[in-house]
Amino acid sequence: KAGVTQTPRYLIKTRGQQVTLSCSPISGHRSVSWYQQTPGQGLQFLFEYFSETQRNKGNFPGRFSGRQFSNSRSEMNVSTLELGDSALYLCASASQGDGGYTFGSGTRLTVV
């Protein structure tokens, strides 16, 4: 089966801009989570969506937002980008009873 697909793979943005990242989960998976990975902070949970509803949110400012569509595809948006937002953004999906989340390859965001 196809894995979790994240687009784009790489992105360069300027401070103050906004960005939208996309994630297509594994077919049939209804739970989608987003994580930020940075060298200093490691992997940190951003938010999780299940059946188009945000079920949980991590400790990130309101500039980080997301949504999930009826086909379970998800997007996350970061507004007013800061240099510190440069990171690898990972999306993961899971179905009921799975052993663990399956991660995509991530989107590498660089803010200059």
Added chain:
Amino acid sequence: DQQVKQNSPSLSVQEGRISILNCDYTNSMFDYFLWYKKYPAEGPTFLISISSIKDKNEDGRFTVFLNKSAKHLSLHIVPSQPGDSAVYFCAASISRIGSGNTGKLIFGQGTTLQVKP
């Protein structure tokens, strides 16, 4: 507040020997634990998990041990192979992944394993 800690940033072992990666946690509400393996420029790959009702789970060369009283888990890889060289993350959750609950994962900082031929 680092709820999940991997105190060894790196580990080097010889091919064929055992690799033991350790992880400690502080939140007694965690009831599901996972190990992921990560190569550069790729997302983490799920390896093995364990529920808090168990103290051991085995899958091929990988075994995870859970000591709830010590709030400690470990991943054993036997025998270690050069292809196992990667960063290993332990993660914890208060609910089973993908269930009706939130499934939020708290990750440790990772341990870089190098298996020498």
